[in-house]
Ligand SMILES: *[C@@H]1O[C@H](CO)[C@@H](O)[C@H](O)[C@H]1NC(C)=O
């Protein structure tokens with residue numbers, strides 16, 4: 001080998017090493033997550049097919065910091081459970097986790113309506129909200145033996161700085177106290193406050209956020225594979241270094257649907273080493289059709305590619 005080849009080889013090795021040090025862990029492309037429990041239609045953990053060769057997360061939807069009265073009011077961080085506690089109880093969590101060692105369970109904050117009204121992020125004092133949120137969530141997480149939390153606020157009364165400080169401090173405290181082992185965020189592209197708030201959160205607190213459950217199904221119905229690939233790249237740029245999950249909804253038909261090539265796009269991202277996993281909204285909606293896309297997503301994730309082509 002001549003000098004120039006040696007130079008190229010060394011240069012390539014150097015770039016590969018630089019890349020490896022920027023991304024110390026390969027994307028967790030075998031993570032499958034599914035939201036469950038928001039719609040009171042009796043869906044159970046055991047209804048959902050679980051492939052033993054993926055990492056499987058259920059995300060209980062939702063815990064909310066509002067009273068459940070006819071005119072709901074914010075509770076300053078005192079979270080209450082709004083998922084279907086009859087079918088998704090502490091003993092059911094414990095039994096699904098005992099039967100499947102690849103299963104973890106998280107709860108999601110925000111993202112819902114109370115008595116038909118949208119749930120807003122409303123905080124008057126960061127410190128008291130964080131302190132109440134840490135204690136009320138710790139209680140729920142320990143009672144249900146949960147592993148993580150997901151942040152899904154989509155409407156904001158309080159400003160960006162308040163959102164970033166509250167959520168960043170909450171996740172940090174729950175992790176430092178050993179209450180949770182992972183945290184995710186669930187933004188979407190509204191070109192407005194959702195995007196701004198979550199990107200600001202990422203900027204200051206990316207180090208405590210393990211997964212970005214990006215709601216790609218919030219893009220237009222009829223999204224094509226090439227549009228989806230562009231959207232995915234945009235979010236890789238917005239959430240630099242993050243494990244970004246691709247996603248579909250079984251509720252409506254927004255975004256890139258399975259029929260229009262969702263799994264083709266996932267396979268491309270996976271072979272490029274860019275796929276952080278797949279999530280589905282939601283088990284409640286998939287139940288009627290037999291969880292077809294859950295099976296397909298997990299089969300895709302469980303197929304290991306021998307080499308990443310970077
Ligand atoms: C909220 O209140 C409504 C009406 O009383 C009730 O049907 C529902 O079960 C309550 N939800 C929770 C989570 O307490």
Ligand SMILES: *[C@@H]1O[C@H](CO)[C@@H](O)[C@H](O)[C@H]1NC(C)=O
Nearest residue numbers: 066072114117118119120155
């Ligand atoms: C959240 O804010 C919206 C817009 O200001 C309002 O219409 C809605 O009632 C609020 N939700 C609650 C639960 O108060």
